[in-house]
Amino acid sequence: MRAISWVAVNVFKESVRDRVPYNLLLFAVLLISCSYLIGQLTAGQDVKIIKDLGLGATAVFGLFIAIFIGIGLVSKEVERRSIYSLLAKPISRPQFIVGKYAGLVLTLAVNVAVMTLALYAVLGYMTWVETAEFKAGWEAPGVDPRLLKATLLIFLELMLITAVALFFSTFSSPILSAAFTFGLYVVGQFNSDLKNFDKIVQSKPAVWLARGLYHVLPDLSAFDVKTEVVHGLHVPAGYLLSTTAYGMAYIAALVTASVVIFSRRDFK
């Protein structure tokens, strides 16, 4: 466990050295400037748009971090040949992979937490400055704790994408890993369509194939409840729990597969 946390902390430190936290500054500037500009452009929908923008930016910034750092987690060590000195230390290969994954998840957790705080700060300011009469027209309160449901699922989705990037990183080059991960991210958004393939196709084998792919490929659209929470609609706790469990199981499968592939790799 100590070895895993040691690797994880080093991944986190490296991401700080790579100036990853700069994106937080960009996020804050984006939100604050937009909160002013949007107020001039929209008909009383500032809060809804700020929430959409905040959650959307959290997801997209996290996606870039997950993909572009995730793809280099293992391949960078191999390219720099630092893998030899690392594996010479008392760290097993599974510990190395799990540590790498945990380190990037820690980076993402800090990022998502800071972005969420920034979003709440902007929303809190808007709630403070707007009149009670104006606020009465809002569908949901400005500082709405239900936004955390969307944030939680965004974080889980990012964890899953990180696991995908790590998986490809164990056997592929960074460019190919980025292409595969991004491709799987896009496919994952449409995955739920495969479930209803039988409604548009007659062929049984095609339907079985689509159904099989639906189960095997990550169902990322399930992690998107942004629209619902922004409109103050109910997202059942059961849905959150089952999606969290699904995400965790999928992540476990990917990390295990990464460990297996990495353990069998020959670095001679």
Added chain:
Amino acid sequence: MRRGTFIAAIAAACGCLAVAVALQMLRDRTYSRDEQQTRSILYVRSGAALKRIALEYDALAADVYWIRAIQYYGGQRLSATGKKRYELLYPMLDIATSLDPFFTIAYRFGAIFLSEGYPGGPGRPDQSIALLRKGIAAQPTKWQYYHDIAFVYYWQLRDMEAAARWFRLAASQPGAPNWLEPVAATMLIQGGDRASARFLLQQILKSEEAWLRRMATRGLLQVDALDLIDQLQAIVRRFPPPPGTPYSWEWLRHQRILTMVPPDPTGTPFELDPQTGTVTVSSKSELFPLPTRKQ
């Protein structure tokens, strides 16, 4: 890099940017791009296709289309030159609501934009109703959508039976206010007289949404204008000009029947058709056009 070189490089970069800005301003002044070139364009008109393209950022894309719709509507409405064009308004609202099916304000505010008579809007109550029906498909228990359809039937189409039917449907939704049912009854019994209109608009005036209150205030002023028009029309008919002389406010003032050119509730003078003697609000008035009269 030495400090002096660094400062010089920064200054050079700033200077180049300033030159670019100056050139841009010069070009815009010399070759002003006309409306045809900058006219709004919708490259993708299918909401379903855009929802796919937007991946998980569909709500954000909906906001972009909503902002575009507002800018487009406002731009056309306020444009002082040329014919006002609203043909992209419905597709933009349709896309915004396809991307975010729970976008209440896009349905409700959009319906007001669409039903507004030309030149203040496209004058398409049919599209307004279609948009609100889409909202009902997404949220079947939202009484506000039923209410808004009823209002379009009542205010724009003057179809009291349909209005009453939709008011009754609105009243049957959970959380609907209790004044909706009596309004539905009034529509049928009194045929939508101005007293009913006033009552309905005063209810809308209590709404939490500022834009709905603004719409109701304007509606109430329009009802007042209709009352004034009736009074003025009676005067015009009672004191017609001599045969061969056109109808005019001047003539009525000369006869000391009126002391001034009568203004509508916003202060804009009413217009009097010289041929027919029909009193109307001016096209320059904020109240123009008045809701269509019952067919």
